[in-house]
Amino acid sequence: MFSALRKSLASRATFSDIQANILAGLTVGVIALPLSMALAIASGVPPQHGLYTAIVAGIVIAISGGSKVNISGPTAAFVVVLLPIVQQFGIGGLLVSGLMAGIVLIMMGVGKLGKLIEIVPYPVIIGFTAGIGVVIGTFQIKDFLGLDIQTQNGDYLDKLILIVNSLPTINWQESLIGGLTISILLLWPRVRSKIPGHLVALFLGSMIAWLLSQFSQDFSVATIGSRFHYEINGITGNGIPAILPAFEWPWNLSGANGKPIGLSFELIKLLLPSAITIAILGSLESLLCSVVADGMTGKKHNSNDELIGQGIGNIIAPLFGGIPATAAIARTAANIKAGGSTPLASVVHGLFVLGAILALTPLLAYIPMASMAALLIVVAWNMSEAKQFIRTIKIAPRDDVIVLILCFSLTVLFDMTIAVAVGMGLAAMLFIRRSIKVTNTTRIEKNHGVHGDLPNSIAIYDINGSLFFGSAQKALEAISRVTPDLRVVILDMTEVNMLDMSAIVAMESIADTLEKQQVFLIISNLQERMALKLHRVGITDKPAEIHFSRTLADAIAVANKIL
Template structure:
């Protein structure tokens, strides 16, 4: 029997056969992932337009909920680079309160998607659209970091891509050479460190080294002008109190498009991360449970001032590579981050902004998937156009517009391809029975009586194919005495297909043409019965196979 509500957290099954060996593996993985997540959570928080501890709060609470309730054994949740653009835009337009409302609505959407078992549907979003999003977001993140990398003196950075670059060039004379050097050295440390240390992340090494150097430069060498986190933010190294979020229909209507973008982006990224993890571990995640967990995290985190949560591919892979195999590792990662916030939080104020810019530039490079982007450019024109449209919409306009139009394009492409697989053929004199699926036949050719035409639909009979059926009818032109609509290869029929069939029946009846259906399967017959069409055409005119339909047609033409 199929489950009505598909919610099965992996933590429950993981704890049934849990052992000390598994705990030690999870403990090591959780500690390492927590350390890896630290600089990223701070960087993503600041880049999104909130204070650094908000990024950490998101990783702590969101990471805990995703692991506690999630449908993947190894998924690590938290803030990610993909959300920087959309979060920054929402804060600019609607403030922190607007972001909280949008995130909660997004969480509700994700829970509903999981409850309606839409987890598997998300996986069918075309790959060029996903690459277009991520590459566009990567370029946008790279663009947002130019001010801090070069230490430019600017009161306000414009929101849109082109205006940003214009403003950068206008203020380029304010470059701080020290900031630029710190940013470049940070990038080099992150790029080179994997050759020397696989366990300790390059971003953490860069932050520690550059923070110490900048502290000495500022306090002992008298070098001023190098901006740090503490110059821009006041760090609150404590767990926040929950705050109520007020809703009204006006703000909901205003923020619904942004919330939908957060939900879709979160669903795509989380399930993509879980799928990649499955490929490495050989496990199988529950996509609907994962969506419900992501939704719950996004409903709760804003109450504590956090930003949107999703599955993070890089941190999830770090978890797997360091031995994490159950959700306990993700819970430990959240605990590690909480301890760092409480006991080492005040030290984060010394981190130079140029160093964080370097961290995010590496993140944007890794997100860019430029090799994949280049290889997709060799694909069919339809895929290339989808890739470029989503990429340029993401970069030049807005991620909300890009996701909405990208999904619209995906649906049109899907309908087009399904419609292309459905064919309508006409037989007037005889039917070849050598490849039949309805019933076994002794003869290989079935001769049709004069005045009988057989229209065979091969594929789904839905709104994308209804017009194709009409076109075939117009081409035939002449009027038979009997029309047999052969539906043995029709797996399903929607309301538009039914409407098309009813129109054909009315037209045939007006022209005194007898209509018979052949080879109708149970699903299609159920649609005909529910609509009452079976009574209109007459139950005797719905035949189980073509032989029966032709015998019925012979009686009608006599």
């Protein structure tokens, strides 16, 4: 725990290092400010909750985590998970599930599950991230085109049909601002400026919308100020309240019915699947971000500490209005490129967002919703990894392509929980099938090149690979077929690297079958740890039935002696 902070303090940073991290933090803060608002809006909550997440989670995770350069906050990957929670349980249910996810993340870190990212197949990751990108992009069409849609309920296909049926209600004013914003977002990288493109796009989109509204009273677009309202201590306002994140128990906030959601065992049961999903997605996103950061910096993160840090951040953030957070790859990469090398950069990034809440909220209220939608469409496109998706379909084995398309389809049509669960299950089954194929048993020919001719009464079987529940029966079934003149069976297990209970039972069955047919069994060169397993179940060295030998040559010598 706190390994990144401890390493940074032990390195004795110079003044120039501190200066570089402060500048990097300010750079990332500029990037995180509009993104945090946009992602909160996409998740179904007011924009200030995204800002609170960047402040609290960004600072806490940086201090307590295992990566010195990760920047944490709200991310696009969470949107498809959080939106249904908000629709069903309200903001209170979302924050309670985020707190529960933090507890799960700490348990994962304490349980040393930091290598989780290594067991998730690449097609599963690309499948669900591409699916998330499609869902996020689709849901932004409403604000991007200014469609007359009051509510978007139901599953993805219902929402897509509603959007298509509402296309005749396109608002040209919203579409104009959305189109201008997305054009700037796409063209700005060609300028090769250090100023973040989305900051320029949102500024120009807001400025153009405001100027057009000044020249024409008929020109009007929805903005953060007109869309969101707040009430604090009897005082109402539009846009984002210019106040610091305040402590509040999440269960005191409103549920879907507008009343405090409360805290009960029944609520915990209902939210537990969502909390586990948030924890799993958060761990994958954070650890994947850490791996990318390691490649850029040449340093090594502590994966278990990173999970614990993410857990601590996700427990504390909901207490101050923050939604679930995880490490963000794009913001982390920007941090590294700007010179960030210690948690100080992330702390400064959080403080910058905090300062922006106090100083810039009147200006943030002018940002058009169409511009925010344009920003999210670009974010969705970038996270969809379209090039990698197509490349995987072209070059990957058929099994991996099936997993990819299935994860993608389930993410879009149902939800990410089902997609990851089914994708992992299918990937595991395909892995087992491949393992079964590479595990085999070969009978060595009578004319044995090394040990000379073997009599018909001796059969040597060379077993290769792992003997587990999927492969044991296939690999060992040939041994049970005994010819009348067979007296000794030798199992060469030099290349057997695993033996599970299913394989042990199969071995026990073979030993009993051979014993009944008065055929001696010799097990050769089995690793000591696996031989102990056989001894525990009663398959021991019995001169009248079973022998163990260290080498194949010894086994053949014992077989000749028996004959």
